[in-house]
Structure formats: C-alpha cells, structure tokens
Amino acid sequence: MATSVEAEFTAFVESRSHVLIKAAYSLTGSQHAAEDLLQNALTKTFLHWRRIEGSPDAYARKVMYHDFVSSWRRLRKLRELSFDQVPEHSLEPGAELVPLQMLLRDALLSLPARQRAVLVLRYFEDLSVEETAAAIGSPKGTVVSLASRGLAKLRELVPEFGASYEGVGA
C-alpha cells in the first residue's frame, strides 16, 4: 500500500512527466538518453520529496539540468541524434521552415552541454537570465556569455539562421 509521500509523488509524476520528458529530450536529443536523465532526476526528487521547498517541478528540472551538464562526458557517447518520427506531411503553415529546423537541431545538439542547456532554458523553458543562472548554478554573466557563444556557433553552422540575424538585426 503506497504511503502518502509515494501517492503525492506518483500524482506529481503523472501530471508533469509529459513536460519533463520533453525538457530532457531537448537537452539530450535522444529518447533513451532523455529517459535515463529524467528517471535519475525523478529518483532524486523522490528521495528528497519531504525536504523540497517550493515546486517539485522546478526541483526536478534543476536536478535534470545539473545532471546533464555534469555528466556530459558520459552523454557525449549518446550524442548521435535520433530521428524516430519525422512529419509524414508538412504542408501546414510554417512547413518551409522544417528543413532549416533540422539543420538547426543538428547544430544545437552539437553545442557543448552548458551552451545548449542555457539556450534550452532560455528559449524552451522561457526562463530569465537570473532563473537560468540559478538552474545551472552559474553567475548571470556566465549565462549571458554561454548564450552569446551558443548563438554565434549556431549562426556559423547554419548560415540561413545567421542570415535571419543579419537581415533583421540584433
């Protein structure tokens, strides 16, 4: 019979896992690596459940981002991208961007772990610079620098992405 802690934790996972697995995937670019990353983060979240102050969702994410950055050497082996599900038909609005997104995705997943984590936190999780700094445990200046270097690398690897930068302006 599940205890109240286990029941609370189970309810939390059921309500948030679909979002958390996406966050994990955006970091790793691999289904299996994302599953491992999330599973480990949830295990740590369960272990500290009673002591978590504030949102368990934020706690799980913080663990996930921290684990991802710190275990980058291990995850590099899994850096090859999966392309399990490509859109069958893409004649919807914005479909012309899909190939560019593929190139950008490859480039994004080729970035060093911290640069990628910062870009994902800023443009997927919609975190501010301060929140991103707290999530990865680095100063704000480091976050700004990592984001800047990550974006510059993306522009180099995908000229069309950089063209949008030159055309519209910073």
Add this chain to the structure above:
Amino acid sequence: VSVREEELLRQTIASMTSGVRGMDGLAANAIVRGRRIRRRQRAIVAAGLMLVMVLTSAVLWPFTGGSNQMADAPQVDQNIQLDLPGSWRTEAAPGKATASFGDRTLTAPAGSIESASGDYVMVATPGQDGFNLTITPVSGGAGKTTKVPGAEAFQWAPAQNQILATLSTVDEQKGFAIIDAPTGEWKTYLPVAVPTAFCGECKFTWHRDGRQAALWQAADFTNADGSFSGRGSTYLYSTTTGQLNRTLPGQINVTGPYSWSPDGSQAISQHGSTSFAIEVETGELIRQLPGAAWYVAADYVLVLRNLEGKQAALYMRVSDGQLIETKELGDSRDIILTPG
C-alpha cells in the same frame, strides 16, 4: 538575438520534442530506485556504526542496478515507396550495395551496379593494377572482363551504356576512361589537366548531360567550422575528347549525374551529413540541405537523412526549402532511385 531568430530557435526546440514518446512506470521506477538507495544508505550507516562499535558482523543489503526500460524499436516497412514527380520513386533496399536507375528493378549481387537502361550489370573486382571490370548483359550471355590499368572508380552514364572510370598513375597523374558496355572497348584520357592543388579524392563523375565528366573535389570545400566556404572551382571535361570544357566557380562536390539539376544550372555539393544546392554559374549557395541529396526533377530534390543507422527520405523543393513529404526508411543501407 533577432525576433525571427528567437522564434526560429523556439520552433526548432519545440519541434525536436514533438515526437518524444512518453514513459510508463516513471514514478514506480523512481520509487523502487529511491527505496533501494535508501536501503543502501541505511546499510552503509549501519555497517559503519557496527564497525565503530566493534560489532562482530554487518549485514549489507544486496542490491542490483536499476532497470532501464528500452523503448521498442519503431517498426519499419521494408517496402516503402515515395512517389516523386516524373515517376521517380524511392525504395528501401536492404542488402543492395548501390543505387540503380532504370525502368525496372534488378536484384543485383553486392558489389554490382546496373546500367541506366537496365541492359547491363557491372561488377568491379580488385586486380593487380586497379580494378577489373566485368560487364554482363542482363538478357543473358557471357560477360566481358575489361582490365583498365589504374582504374579506381566506375560509374554508369545517366542514359547511354557507357561507363566512366577514374584513372590514376603511380606518379599521381589523373585521368579517366570511357568504356563502351556492348563492345567492352575503352578509350583513355590520361593525363587530363587536373588542378592537383585543389584535388581531394580526384574522382570523375558524370554530368547529367551524359557528355561531360566533373572532377569530384572534396578538399577546401568548407571552413574549419564546417560552414560553406565557396572557395575553389569545379572542372568539366568532355567525355569524347578528354579536353577541359569549362571551369565553374566554387568547388561543387558532385557525386554523379543526379547531383545536377535537369538543365545543369544547379548542382548539389555533398559534405558529410549535409549538402548544399549551388547555382553553378555563380557558385552561390541556394540552400543548405539536411542530408545527402539528389535532383529528381527541376527544383525538387530527394534528401536522405541518416541518423543512428536509420534513414529518412525527405522530398523537398529547393527554391523555397519546402518539405513536401517524408518517409522513414529504416536501417537499409542503400536507396534505389527509379525513374519510371
């Protein structure tokens, strides 16, 4: 970061995660693992206490590594066909060694390749001085074996029953031979004017017009960071005289006749896991493509994207980059392009 750039980045990350599969048993696994870790921690603490208190024994709770659920591999239809304009189509072809062109599919053994007409099959085998080439009529009859000294690579013409062979001498002179399949006769053009300063692997490939050979150049094509450099040039030779016909601005890493658009105004330069559609007269980049690519019709390309050993065929329009259709092709090594 510009507004469009930020929007594009958001869309990319969002699209990355759109195909993510959910996981069953996440909470249960976390709880089981958590309990295990707690037991281990308690056992370690207990053992330490017992050692400190000089107890006689300690019992460590046995534990094993956590289970790791493996997602099921996606089921792939091995008979996928992708309809393309002009009756082109693609087929996943497990076990086949090369691409083939023709109005019918020939089950060719590994290492062989069918002519565009479907009338002949060639098999190249290593010899003492380059490869020996055996050309066999599909209709039956004995094959002819041709020994072309210094031959390194062979490629069927886009229409006629001719083979282009790249030649190389011990002192690194380069040239090519044109082999006539019905007769087995061949004519060499060696050496030809090759810009060795820019020459990478120096393999000659057919132009789409079937009358010219292009020099396959790989060196100095990209910058150190992998971006498109546009440097260098591409050389086109007459396959009837061996003379240099013209030089195109920009190195275009063409791999065969279908690297060229039907009118020859555009060409695809392949580089690693990406490729570039290029305006041949100016050398300007038209579009970066997310995989190896070939023209299947004017302005339309087939892009093969290979990730984790799985292939996906993307049917794209070059002018605006629109993705028309995609097919997952599984782990087949080669794709057959079949003009109807």
